Amino acid sequence: MSAAPSTAQLLPGAGAFAITVGAAVAFGAVPLLGSDYLMDAVLTPFLALALAAVGLNLLTGYAGQVSLGSAAFLAVGAYATYNLHLRLPQLPLLVDLVLAGLIAAAIGIVFGLPSLRLRGFYLAVSTLAAQFFVQWALTKFGWFSNDNPSGVIDAPVLSVAGFTFTSPAERYVFSLSVVVVATVLTQRLLRAQSGRNFIAVRDHELAAKVIGVPLLRTKLLAFGASSFLIGIAGALWAFAYLRTVEPAGFNLDRSFQILFIIIIGGLASLRGAFLGAAFIVVFPLLLSRAGAALLGGVFDSGVLEMSQRIVVGVLIIAFLIAEPRGLIALWDRLWRAVARPAAIRNT
């Protein structure tokens, strides 16, 4: 999608170290020093969205298959975890989580099948089928939500090996652990042959086929792995962040939000997914603060929502025009500008 990904993007190895170091700090200092508001309203949703964006980036950024149905897989992950927990209480939560990811992956593979025949927009539109079908099924069949009339589910307490995660800080740590493990695994997947295959299929499908990349397996792996990650992100979104969710919360706008995250953050970059998610989560909070401070009472919630839409839209277009490679490209440039003079001084 972006014209020429840099070597750093093709070889996402350098990022892994930085992510691990950052996570180590995040595990220690943040839960101890951060406020509940920071963890509950900023960091936990950031982590869930970042993981979803990592999943979509795998599919769209690396394998080049555009999907508009991410929210469907978030929903599948959330509702699958809920049902596994409810109906098979003997299973530990982490097993539920992995199984829910696998269920999302299975559904993702089914909806990924058209990708074998379809390209570009035809595929993008067909992924909308997943979006509408899943949302309909979850509302329609009471079984999924344990017969709640409006399909709402209440998340049970998160507990792993006897330890419960209830306070905002604990739920944050839980999300962080899951996201770190999932991201590291994704990193491994992308650095192996499978990751090369994704990129080959994205850059030139026919050429990839000619040099022996198994198209069927590569595309379905991309859809499966992506849905797996998004499914787990959905479980985090529902269980660690909101704790009460309804199918309507996983609507098309949510799918677009995740797409925007990877566009703003930078396609084919795992760090970009995190940067983009941070931006999308923090930005509306800043905008509402700024709006309230500048305009006071005039800035009611309706006006705020509309102006948020406008600003997000303008930002998307501005990013595509000014920096199609996203925040991560800006970050890298900034980093080089800071690091290179320092390196020269040291020699």
Next chain:
Amino acid sequence: MFDYQFLIEVLVGGLLSGVMYSLVAIGFVLIYKTSGVLNFAQGAMLLFAALTFVSLVERGSSFPVAFVITLAIMVVLGVSVERAVLRPLVNQPPTTLFVATLGLSYVIEGAAQLLWGTQVHGLDIGISDVPLDIAGVFISRFDLFAAAVAGSLVALFALFFRYTRTGLSFRAVADDPFAALAVGLRLPRVWASVWTASGIVALVAGLLWGARLGVQFSLSLVVLKALPVLVLGGFDSIAGAIIGGLLIGAIEKLSEVYVGRLFGGGIEAWAAYVVALVLLLVRPSGLFGQKLVERV
């Protein structure tokens, strides 16, 4: 005993509502054909046009005046989209342009509602919705009117494409943008006019849909109804948009009435997508879309 009269009634109702889908889909096709952009903002443009029209009427202007003013605004919108969004993004991959129109739809939706408010407006365009009894089959008068409007719009476009210089240049650009550029056609101008044209389609479709559903935010979701139509008919064929619209309209109503019961109803939201998907597996470029030729 199978009720054929009821079947026909459902079928006709479906076909006529399909015309409304075609009307939205044509706006997409115009833009896709000439610039290769899948314009997700078409629904937002529809909302914007309808909302502007209704708000002008509510502020006391007559129908023709409101129509002309809205038309002028749509022209300005089309030209400025070309200037601000398309021109800087020239030569970017189609997906980038698609995401840009996604952003554009957010901007237009937000602006429309910020400007005119979020409440639901009624729109009465003077067509009573008394069903017409034709040989024992009841047909909505409004649907017939909508079909007539859509039909004349399509005929108008066909004539325009066939007999005017601008139409000729549209066809040239759709055929081969580089060749068109080489013979001296000004692509930006063609794009601006094609966005204007689809703005006009959006206005007409917006008024008809607005009269049907009320002018409100959900009007922009009509775009989601038009997408399976496009997939079915092919993104770059006006004939495909019409036939796709008719098919989707008929399938949607028939499946809702005859199949929907099995699932407890409400399958309208995705039935069209599933049908379009199945068809795509057989014909990956829709019924009338251009075959994708791959070069190495």
